[in-house]
Amino acid sequence: MKILVTGGAGFIGSAVVRQGIHEGHIIKNIDKLTYAACVENLNSICDHPSYSFEEIDICNGSALKKCFNKFMPDAVMHLAAESHVDRSIDAPSAFIQSNIIGTYELLEASRNYWIKQGQPIDFRFHHISTDEVYGSLGKSGLFTESTSYDPKSPYSASKASSDHLVRAWHKTYGLPVIITNCSNNYGPFHFPEKLIPVVILKAISGEKIPIYGKGDNIRDWLYVEDHANALLTVIMNGKVGRTYNIGGENEATNLDLVKKICTLLDELLPQEKPYAEQIIFVPDRPGHDQRYAIDPSRIRNELGWRPSVTLDEGLRKTVLWYLENKDWWQALQSREGVGSRLGSIK
Numbered sequence: 001m002k003i004l005v006t007g008g009a010g011f012i013g014s015a016v017v018r019q020g021i022h023e024g025h026i027i028k029n030i031d032k033l034t035y036a037a038c039v040e041n042l043n044s045i046c047d048h049p050s051y052s053f054e055e056i057d058i059c060n061g062s063a064l065k066k067c068f069n070k071f072m073p074d075a076v077m078h079l080a081a082e083s084h085v086d087r088s089i090d091a092p093s094a095f096i097q098s099n100i101i102g103t104y105e106l107l108e109a110s111r112n113y114w115i116k117q118g119q120p121i122d123f124r125f126h127h128i129s130t131d132e133v134y135g136s137l138g139k140s141g142l143f144t145e146s147t148s149y150d151p152k153s154p155y156s157a158s159k160a161s162s163d164h165l166v167r168a169w170h171k172t173y174g175l176p177v178i179i180t181n182c183s184n185n186y187g188p189f190h191f192p193e194k195l196i197p198v199v200i201l202k203a204i205s206g207e208k209i210p211i212y213g214k215g216d217n218i219r220d221w222l223y224v225e226d227h228a229n230a231l232l233t234v235i236m237n238g239k240v241g242r243t244y245n246i247g248g249e250n251e252a253t254n255l256d257l258v259k260k261i262c263t264l265l266d267e268l269l270p271q272e273k274p275y276a277e278q279i280i281f282v283p284d285r286p287g288h289d290q291r292y293a294i295d296p297s298r299i300r301n302e303l304g305w306r307p308s309v310t311l312d313e314g315l316r317k318t319v320l321w322y323l324e325n326k327d328w329w330q331a332l333q334s335r336e337g338v339g340s341r342l343g344s345i346k
């Protein structure tokens with residue numbers, strides 16, 4: 001399949017591109033190369049004849065149009081977005097631009113191209129979204145594909161808006177779309193401002209390990225390579241107009257997650273004191289959702305997808321990767337905002 005991937009220099013996009021190339025797809029990656037992008041994530045495939053890259057902002061409709069006409073994709077996998085909740089609290093504007101306006105421009109470019117091609121029924125516009133659009137769960141229950149939208153942060157509200165636009169382009173214009181909503185990802189190449197890499201890097205540099213609030217917020221963690229595999233399964237076999245929730249069925253409180261990472265570090269990089277002694281509690285994020293958990297039965301039953309690793313297995317691989325790839329994360333630590341507390345409204 002010839003796939004146009006947006007945001008392929010980011011954390012999940014780069015996993016999709018690497019896996020997609022290995023599976024034999026022809027991939028063009030378009031990315032604006034924001035602070036969150038890292039082209040080094042693609043070193044393993046960047047010289048592959050089936051891979052190409054162009055620096056494009058998805059808000060630039062005319063650049064998108066040229067790109068579609070030249071590359072002529074069979075499918076679009078749309079991952080480009082501003083993705084960090086804390087940054088969305090400090091500066092929501094970029095989230096509105098890239099996540100809402102950018103998705104609109106991409107939908108229009110896709111629709112015009114699709115019409116020009118004679119509206120092929122097997123064209124796909126796959127929008128990659130988050131479970132955060134559903135808001136927060138109480139102690140029990142799971143997000144299903146029919147859970148009502150109730151986003152709480154500027155990030156999740158911008159993603160919810162983009163989901164609505166994608167559904168509208170399907171209902172109104174017949175564009176063959178699929179939406180996936182996924183739980184929290186983790187794994188290699190995770191940008192060092194997100195919880196798991198922050199914990200690993202603070203721990204090994206002897207700094208305090210900050211936990212928001214009481215650390216009792218619950219997330220459902222999915223290893224990034226498993227998410228990429230789910231996305232490539234959906235683009236090949238998913239049903240048009242359908243939404244698929246993707247989750248790891250790996251719920252953990254933030255405190256338990258951080259303790260697991262500390263225990264792994266105690267084993268893999270022992271120091272005098274247990275790493276857990278570096279944990280401190282800091283004021284919570286405003287509007288911090290209490291619990292997310294996905295019911296992945298649709299993608300499991302209809303498409304036969306399930307995650308390949310448990311949280312413990314995935315965390316071990318991730319911690320080892322960060323210990324073995326210092327050059328990668330050290331180069332990113334000088335990027336604006338990395339290492340400082342964001343999103344705490346003064």
Ligand SMILES: NC(=O)c1ccc[n+]([C@@H]2O[C@H](COP(=O)([O-])OP(=O)(O)OC[C@H]3O[C@@H](n4cnc5c(N)ncnc54)[C@H](O)[C@@H]3O)[C@@H](O)[C@H]2O)c1
Nearest residue numbers: 007009010011012032033034036037057058080081083185
């Ligand atoms: N990280 C998660 O846990 C998670 C979970 C579910 C869904 N998602 C969704 O998956 C997608 C990818 O997430 P991620 O964690 O890889 O994000 P990321 O921040 O690591 O990467 C995003 C990429 O998009 C690019 N980008 C941003 N704005 C752009 C624009 N205007 N034009 C072109 N490129 C632009 C960035 O340069 C970057 O390379 C996002 O849509 C996100 O909402 C993420």
